[in-house]
Amino acid sequence: MIRITDLNKSIGRLSILSGMNIHFRKGRVTFIIGPNGSGKSTLIKIILGLMKPDTGEIMVGDAILNGDSEYRQKIGYMPQRIQFPENLTVREIFELIKKLRNSDGEPEKNLISDFSLDKEVSKRLSYLSGGTRQKVNAVISMMFNPEILILDEPATGLDPVNSRIFKNKILAAKNEGKTVIITSHLFNDIEELADDLVALIEGKVAYQGSYEGIFTVSGSGDLETALATLMTGVPV
Numbered sequence: 001m002i003r004i005t006d007l008n009k010s011i012g013r014l015s016i017l018s019g020m021n022i023h024f025r026k027g028r029v030t031f032i033i034g035p036n037g038s039g040k041s042t043l044i045k046i047i048l049g050l051m052k053p054d055t056g057e058i059m060v061g062d063a064i065l066n067g068d069s070e071y072r073q074k075i076g077y078m079p080q081r082i083q084f085p086e087n088l089t090v091r092e093i094f095e096l097i098k099k100l101r102n103s104d105g106e107p108e109k110n111l112i113s114d115f116s117l118d119k120e121v122s123k124r125l126s127y128l129s130g131g132t133r134q135k136v137n138a139v140i141s142m143m144f145n146p147e148i149l150i151l152d153e154p155a156t157g158l159d160p161v162n163s164r165i166f167k168n169k170i171l172a173a174k175n176e177g178k179t180v181i182i183t184s185h186l187f188n189d190i191e192e193l194a195d196d197l198v199a200l201i202e203g204k205v206a207y208q209g210s211y212e213g214i215f216t217v218s219g220s221g222d223l224e225t226a227l228a229t230l231m232t233g234v235p236v
Contacts, residue, residue: 001026001148001179002047007056009042009203016042017203020056024196029170029180031190031211033227034200040183043200044150047181048077060148073101076146080153082137086126090117090136093125097140111139114169115162130157138166148179155189167193187223199230206230 007020017039024030032040045051058065084093094108115135134157155163199207207214218226
């Protein structure tokens, strides 16, 4: 669904992304993993059109990204932290998003119920706990039934019950043929949900393939050790 070819990005003399070739497939959950500073956030910003690459090509479906924004209608994005004016209520945030997307009806209704937000929609954002903010974030990412889900550390702050609900929704999206891209440091989530992995090290793709394949390539039996082996180039 998303194909990236020879992507490069530098800031000044500092190379952020170098020669990236990545294919995010439909009906698969792909985790982007790597240490801080590996280029994960920059890659996501470029896919979302928030940052321009220096060179390279990005295709979403059959369309080449060339500055148009229409392709974003296919994407549901969940940032690591929700960022809206603190004086807005949850309901006002949902209404604002719908106006920006020219959407009628209540696409968020079932999600509000699923995440037990019925009693929270009239509260201002400033009054919400971190976990509740994350549930609002989850609803926004899914409320327009997007073909592509991009989730940045989605489990942060969620209690076990809502984490399970969210994981089930991710699996349902995969089974519907959607493209799901997740960045996460939580190895338990990766082990449970990942079909594919993209491991970034210093702005380069150190591994791309199935979840199971990373153990064969690294010669390691667990994910933490496998990633450490890829980072250092020697068995850990």
